[in-house]
Amino acid sequence: MAGKLSTCFLSHQWSCCTVVDCKHLNVRFYSLPSPRFATVSCKIRQRNSSLPPRRPQAKKIIPAQIPQNDNLMTPGNENSDSENEDDFSHQCTSDEVVAIQRFDDKNSNNKLIPSIGADKVGEVTTVNLQDVIGMIRNAEKNIHILNQARINAIEDLETVLSEKEVLQREINNLEMRLAETDARIRVAAQDKIHVELLQDHLEKLQSEMSNNGAHDAVVLRSPDRQTRALSEELNALRNENMSLQNDLNTLKEQLRDVKRTDERVEMLENERTVLELSIKELEYKLTVSQQDSVQLSTLRSECETLWNKVEHLQGLLDKSTSQADQAILVLQQNQELRKKVERLEESLEDANIYKLSSEKLQQYNDLMQQKIKLLDERLERSDAEIHSYVQLYQDSVKEFQETLDNLKEESKKKASGKQVDMPWEFWSRLLLMFDAWFLEKKIHGDEAKFLREMTWKKDGRIHDVYIECKEKNEREIIAAFRRLTSSSSGSGLHVVHIAAEMAPVAKVGGLGDVLSALSKALQKKGHLVEIILPKYDCMQYESIQNLRVLDLAVESYFDGHLFKNKIWVGTVEGLPVYFIEPLHPAKFFWRGKTYGEPDDLKRFSFFSRAALELLHQSGKKPDIIHCHDWQTAFVAPLYWDLYAPKGLNSARICFTCHNFEYQGTASASEIASCGLDIHHLNRPDRMQDNSSHDRLNPVKGAIVFSNIVTTVSPTYAQEVRTSQGGQGLHATLNAHSQKFVGILNGIDTDSWNPATDTYLSFQYNASDLEGKFENKNVLRRHLGLSLSDSRRPLVGCITRLVPQKGVHLIRHAIYRALELGGQFVLLGSSPVPNIHREFEEIAKQFQNHEHIRLILKYDEALSHSIYAASDMFIIPSIFEPCGLTQMIAMRYGAIPIARKTGGLNDSVFDVDDDTIPIQLRNGFTFVTPDEHAFNGAFDRAFKFYKNDSEGWEELMKKVMNIDFSWDTSASQYEELYLQSVSKAKAARRAAAG
Numbered sequence: 001m002a003g004k005l006s007t008c009f010l011s012h013q014w015s016c017c018t019v020v021d022c023k024h025l026n027v028r029f030y031s032l033p034s035p036r037f038a039t040v041s042c043k044i045r046q047r048n049s050s051l052p053p054r055r056p057q058a059k060k061i062i063p064a065q066i067p068q069n070d071n072l073m074t075p076g077n078e079n080s081d082s083e084n085e086d087d088f089s090h091q092c093t094s095d096e097v098v099a100i101q102r103f104d105d106k107n108s109n110n111k112l113i114p115s116i117g118a119d120k121v122g123e124v125t126t127v128n129l130q131d132v133i134g135m136i137r138n139a140e141k142n143i144h145i146l147n148q149a150r151i152n153a154i155e156d157l158e159t160v161l162s163e164k165e166v167l168q169r170e171i172n173n174l175e176m177r178l179a180e181t182d183a184r185i186r187v188a189a190q191d192k193i194h195v196e197l198l199q200d201h202l203e204k205l206q207s208e209m210s211n212n213g214a215h216d217a218v219v220l221r222s223p224d225r226q227t228r229a230l231s232e233e234l235n236a237l238r239n240e241n242m243s244l245q246n247d248l249n250t251l252k253e254q255l256r257d258v259k260r261t262d263e264r265v266e267m268l269e270n271e272r273t274v275l276e277l278s279i280k281e282l283e284y285k286l287t288v289s290q291q292d293s294v295q296l297s298t299l300r301s302e303c304e305t306l307w308n309k310v311e312h313l314q315g316l317l318d319k320s321t322s323q324a325d326q327a328i329l330v331l332q333q334n335q336e337l338r339k340k341v342e343r344l345e346e347s348l349e350d351a352n353i354y355k356l357s358s359e360k361l362q363q364y365n366d367l368m369q370q371k372i373k374l375l376d377e378r379l380e381r382s383d384a385e386i387h388s389y390v391q392l393y394q395d396s397v398k399e400f401q402e403t404l405d406n407l408k409e410e411s412k413k414k415a416s417g418k419q420v421d422m423p424w425e426f427w428s429r430l431l432l433m434f435d436a437w438f439l440e441k442k443i444h445g446d447e448a449k450f451l452r453e454m455t456w457k458k459d460g461r462i463h464d465v466y467i468e469c470k471e472k473n474e475r476e477i478i479a480a481f482r483r484l485t486s487s488s489s490g491s492g493l494h495v496v497h498i499a500a501e502m503a504p505v506a507k508v509g510g511l512g513d514v515l516s517a518l519s520k521a522l523q524k525k526g527h528l529v530e531i532i533l534p535k536y537d538c539m540q541y542e543s544i545q546n547l548r549v550l551d552l553a554v555e556s557y558f559d560g561h562l563f564k565n566k567i568w569v570g571t572v573e574g575l576p577v578y579f580i581e582p583l584h585p586a587k588f589f590w591r592g593k594t595y596g597e598p599d600d601l602k603r604f605s606f607f608s609r610a611a612l613e614l615l616h617q618s619g620k621k622p623d624i625i626h627c628h629d630w631q632t633a634f635v636a637p638l639y640w641d642l643y644a645p646k647g648l649n650s651a652r653i654c655f656t657c658h659n660f661e662y663q664g665t666a667s668a669s670e671i672a673s674c675g676l677d678i679h680h681l682n683r684p685d686r687m688q689d690n691s692s693h694d695r696l697n698p699v700k701g702a703i704v705f706s707n708i709v710t711t712v713s714p715t716y717a718q719e720v721r722t723s724q725g726g727q728g729l730h731a732t733l734n735a736h737s738q739k740f741v742g743i744l745n746g747i748d749t750d751s752w753n754p755a756t757d758t759y760l761s762f763q764y765n766a767s768d769l770e771g772k773f774e775n776k777n778v779l780r781r782h783l784g785l786s787l788s789d790s791r792r793p794l795v796g797c798i799t800r801l802v803p804q805k806g807v808h809l810i811r812h813a814i815y816r817a818l819e820l821g822g823q824f825v826l827l828g829s830s831p832v833p834n835i836h837r838e839f840e841e842i843a844k845q846f847q848n849h850e851h852i853r854l855i856l857k858y859d860e861a862l863s864h865s866i867y868a869a870s871d872m873f874i875i876p877s878i879f880e881p882c883g884l885t886q887m888i889a890m891r892y893g894a895i896p897i898a899r900k901t902g903g904l905n906d907s908v909f910d911v912d913d914d915t916i917p918i919q920l921r922n923g924f925t926f927v928t929p930d931e932h933a934f935n936g937a938f939d940r941a942f943k944f945y946k947n948d949s950e951g952w953e954e955l956m957k958k959v960m961n962i963d964f965s966w967d968t969s970a971s972q973y974e975e976l977y978l979q980s981v982s983k984a985k986a987a988r989r990a991a992a993g
């Protein structure tokens with residue numbers, strides 16, 4: 001069997017001379033040219049046996065230890081080598097499997113191979129090649145002997161196994177016979193009992209018969225015979241039983257023998273396993289030795305190459321030595337020459353001393369002349385500089401004078417009292433009407449511009465014309481407005497917001513609130529504010545007044561094609577809004593939701609481009625184009641790359657990032673769809689993403705290409721400039737820090753006003769809190785919560801359920817509120833499926849609970865009721881760019897419990913923090929985003945609420961009176977806009993002049 005599994009190897013240095021297949025052993029013999037130069041390697045592999053691949057440890061060869069076999073040789077046993085070689089060759093020619101590997105003559109000499117470059121040789125240090133060859137030979141011989149021993153052992157084993165089988169068969173026979181004999185013994189024993197009973201009976205009868213006399217003598221004779229026969233049979237059975245007992249003993253003896261044989265077989269088996277293992281080990285060592293010898297031959301050839309190189313170098317060295325000798329000679333000659341030159345110089349110096357004094361004077365004069373010339377030049381330059389400064393000064397005085405004159409003129413005009421105070425709704429409707437006329441080519445661009453400016457200044461003449469023309473048809477109305485042809489003198493800015501959200505028509509989170517509130521605040525400050533939004537199918541259409549589609553289609557580019565867009569106009573809370581409806585087959589905004597579609601990038605890059613196209617085609621000349629978040633971040637590079645060169649070049653671009661977590665990063669090809677030149681933009685200093693260099697980052701693009709970059713709170717602006725908070729954009733923000741500002745958001749104090757809020761059952765204000773308590777009961781009733789204890793604090797939380805908002809702390813707060821004796825209401829929706837599921841489970845758990853309610857959806861009306869009903873409001877965010885809910889909560893008299901991060905850090909100040917001025921303290925804060933820290937603030941709030949109801953009410957009043965309006969923040973935006981616009985104007989003037 002071993003022979004069938006043999007594999008033979010022949011070294012490449014050998015030519016095979018004879019091949020003989022040997023019976024079932026499948027043996028090949030190779031004749032050797034000379035036994036002196038040959039070594040025989042034999043590799044036998046057992047079927048299904050494989051050693052796990054082991055790495056050779058060190059290349060030092062450790063003598064193998066082969067236990068229990070005196071015939072085995074250890075490698076390196078040089079003296080016994082030839083003897084064993086004979087044995088081995090003899091065995092090989094009889095029945096063994098061999099492969100022959102020849103070693104070069106040079107390899108087998110006794111020279112030590114020098115160690116060659118440690119980096120090349122690795123762990124193979126100085127190795128005697130002869131040793132290795134000897135070891136290989138010994139290993140091969142050992143393997144051979146072990147194979148022989150193994151074959152013998154297998155044969156022994158087979159004999160023993162066949163003997164064992166015979167014995168087993170005998171044992172089986174004997175056991176059967178034993179069983180039979182046992183059965184017969186049992187029958188005989190029963191017979192014996194039966195006979196004994198009969199004997200008793202007989203004895204009884206005999207005694208009766210002796211009593212009965214001779215009459216019965218005849219009857220007695222026959223039982224006597226019976227008894228005799230029975231006892232004879234009994235004796236025979238006993239004898240047989242005895243012989244069976246003997247047989248049984250003999251069998252038992254044989255059985256013991258069999259057991260002993262079994263044990264021996266087992267021992268032999270074990271021995272065989274050990275032998276097999278040793279063979280495998282030896283095989284492995286043989287492979288390693290073979291590898292080593294291959295390495296050695298490589299090393300040898302490398303050594304030869306090196307030797308040649310050394311010889312070559314030696315030659316070079318000899319050459320350079322002779323050259324060096326020559327150079328030394330030349331040097332010596334040089335030195336002698338130098339000495340001569342020095343001597344000559346000395347004598348020359350002596351001769352020159354007399355000349356020197358007159359020459360030096362000449363040189364000095366020259367120097368002075370040069371200096372005078374330089375000073376003259378400098379004087380000339382500084383004169384020119386002073387002259388230019390004077391010029392600049394005169395220019396700026398002139399500019400100042402002009403501005404002053406303008407202002408005077410404006411104030412004169414204002415003083416004339418021509419402004420009319422009509423609701424914004426009125427003015428926005430007029431604005432949209434003029435735009436529509438212009439877009440429908442019913443009036444010229446400058447006429448539209450003029451009318452727009454008059455409108456946003458609430459000019460009474462516009463009002464008068466409108467009133468006059470109320471009953472007239474459109475042509476007459478247009479004619480009347482055209483007659484208003486005096487020049488304008490607007491000082492307000494024309495600001496266009498391009499965004500994905502706007503409250504209340506299309507609100508997902510804070511961005512929607514900011515957009516409408518900031519726009520309203522800027523409008524109030526006298527600026528013309530317009531908004532461009534996508535026309536979502538899921539908008540709150542009831543919040544749009546006078547929605548109508550314009551009789552034009554704006555074409556915009558996308559993915560190599562031009563697509564038409566329907567343009568809708570309408571007013572939202574008095575603001576003029578353009579809605580773009582792309583006529584694209586993908587129906588970008590007919591998805592039933594604002595965000596979260598797989599093609600969001602396409603949807604919003606398309607929209608960004610279409611919005612710029614609308615501005616361009618309408619001929620508007622806005623001062624500021626303000627884009628928001630990644631959805632409209634494309635506007636900045638698109639504007640400078642495509643639209644400014646086309647003529648839409650009046651604007652400065654402002655970009656506000658409301659959350660740096662969302663950057664809209666995508667592959668360059670995806671971003672290219674909207675027409676951006678990705679080759680020009682895919683650079684580390686432009687739009688290339690800072691972490692994935694094969695992607696482009698729209699938010700980074702907007703930071704780079706905008707004139708003003710803002711985020712929504714000062715603390716967040718600081719945080720995002722660090723590597724921890726920057727979401728990968730900190731380096732970009734730091735590089736553009738001069739144009740980057742954090743402005744704290746405000747809230748729309750008109751929409752969020754408990755005194756006028758129509759969503760509430762009871763309106764209230766800081767000086768009359770009764771309505772708040774009523775609202776609390778209304779909400780409890782509405783949600784099925786217990787009304788039994790009016791002093792039980794109600795904790796509110798309204799949020800998107802995303803990791804940023806600290807969902808683990810929100811979950812913890814639910815249980816903690818219950819432990820502390822409070823009620824808890826959560827209004828939240830989650831775009832993250834597992835978070836949504838988790839909160840659904842909790843909601844189910846508290847489905848009918850009297851103190852806890854979770855409402856997992858977006859519900860604007862309910863949000864108002866919750867703010868109004870809450871005593872406390874939690875905002876445990878991990879990070880929070882600004883956060884509006886804490887401000888809204890305070891406006892509604894709910895005390896915030898917030899983590900000190902981002903905008904929360906700029907708007908919530910702990911009541912127990914002595915480092916904060918007392919008038920600013922308004923809530924409870926914690927720092928570490930864990931349950932323990934949260935409890936620290938939450939428990940304090942509960943304690944305060946329970947122990948000091950008057951103090952709590954004071955705090956409620958205080959927070960309700962805090963000014964969270966957009967006034968201050970809008971002024972900051974206004975200032976940034978104005979600065980940027982005036983910088984641009986100055987640059988333009990400088991370029992023109």
Ligand SMILES: Nc1ncnc2c1ncn2[C@@H]1O[C@H](COP(=O)(O)OP(=O)(O)O)[C@@H](O)[C@H]1O
Nearest residue numbers: 509510799800828829857858859863883884885
């Ligand atoms: N499920 C909801 N139902 C109604 N309004 C919600 C809901 N979730 C959040 N809001 C509102 O969204 C706005 C959240 O703004 P903000 O605190 O800035 O957070 P973000 O913009 O990160 O979502 C608030 O006006 C809040 O009332």
